[in-house]
Amino acid sequence: MVMQDPRPDAPFHIVLNAGSGRTDTGLRCATIREVIERAGRRCELEVVKDGSRLPEIAAAVAERAAREGGVLVAAGGDGTLNAVAHEAVCRGCVFGVLPQGTFNYFGRTHGIPEDLREAVHALLRARVRHVQVGLVNGRSFLVNASVGLYPRLLEEREHDKHQFGRSRVVALLSALKTVLGRHRNLRIAIDLDGHTQRLRTPTLFVGNNRLQMEQVGMQPLDHAVEEGRLAAIAPRPVGRLRMLALVLRGALGRLGQAEDVRAFAFRGMTVRAPLMSGRRRVKVAVDGEVCQLALPLRFEALEGRLALLVADALEQPPGAA
Incomplete structure (x- = not known):
């Protein structure tokens, strides 16, 4: 079903994670309410203080939004x-x-401002654009999903953020520490286009975000999402120095030139553990959140499934010069 733009008086049902962002939660809530109410619109704002309750609260708010014909906002x-x-x-x-x-x-990726006030103004003048969602064993992802070293990297990064604060520098240094440490390589079999391939890799990374692919230099996979596909990256097992070289290539936007990386695009892929491995579940990182999923893993691209509000970049918010 192709979803139309919401009606002009549709209420906003907003789920705000208090653990995200660097600004005081109360100030963020006040900013959101001020901009929306000044525009003559109604909003319901639900603040999530315990991250473990986010799925439960999001489901409850979504039910109310669907019942009222409102817009669900994260x-x-x-x-x-x-x-x-x-x-x-x-x-x-x-x-x-x-x-x-x-x-x-x-x-x-979708041109939504990072400044909160500007983002709320953009939300008020936005139109629906249908965008792709990735799926792994029924769990959706907007940016990426991965197994192997990457979930461990995210767990270490979260630990370091609690100690040293949230910043991109802390995230990068934490990633280097994890990548250069000891880790086991995955031994997996993937079913792709009717063929089975066996892979040995430190991590299998599946991307659903053009900007992220562009930043690490994975051309032409940066256009896979626009073509209704997902992008897979699987580094070959290498020593620490060559792994460091891969990380540096990614940071410089040149990962696609590396010989030690397998990369391909797909619409559907199944990941299995080798026979006799005894593994039934595996850690999977889904848009930065680590969870345990049962094997085999089924990855799929759901083209145009999400009705996202996106403002025209040429328009300006009320009061702008």
Whole structure:
């Protein structure tokens, strides 16, 4: 079903993650309410203080938004956006975004401002654009999903952020520490286009975000999403120095030139553990959140499934010069 733009008086049902962003939660809530109410619109604002309750709260708010014909909005980082977007897809709601995370890949890809006040103004003048969602074993992802070293990297990064604060520098240094440490390589079999391939890799990374692919230099996979596909990256097992070289290539936007990387695009892929491995579940990172999923893993691209509100970049908010 192709979703139309919401009606002009549609209420906004906003889920705000108090753990995201660097600004005081009360100030963020006041800013959101001020801009929306000044425009003569109504909003319901639900603040999530306990991250473990985010899926439960997002589902409840989405139910109310669907019942009232409202817009379901996520305010937070990419993990928060993913959790709320999942409910928007399930309930058939139009979805809005107020990016408040460290990297904000999803919001930046769709031209949504990182400044909160500007993002709310953009939300008020936005139109529906249908965008792709990735799926792994029924769990949606907007940016990426991965197994192997990457989930471990995210767990270490979260630990370091609690100690040293949330910043892109802390995230980069934490990633280097994890990548250069000891880790096991995955041994997996993938079913792709009717053929089975066996891979040995430190991590299997599946991307659903053009900007992220562009930044690490994975051409031509940066256009896979526009073609209704997902992008897979699987580094070959290498020593620490060559792994460091891969990380540096990615930071410089030249990963696609590396010989030690397998990369391909797909619409559907199944990942299995080798026979006799005994593994039944595996850690999977889904838009920055680590969870345990049962094997085999089924990855799929759901083209145009999410009805996202996106403002015309040429328009300006009221009062702008």
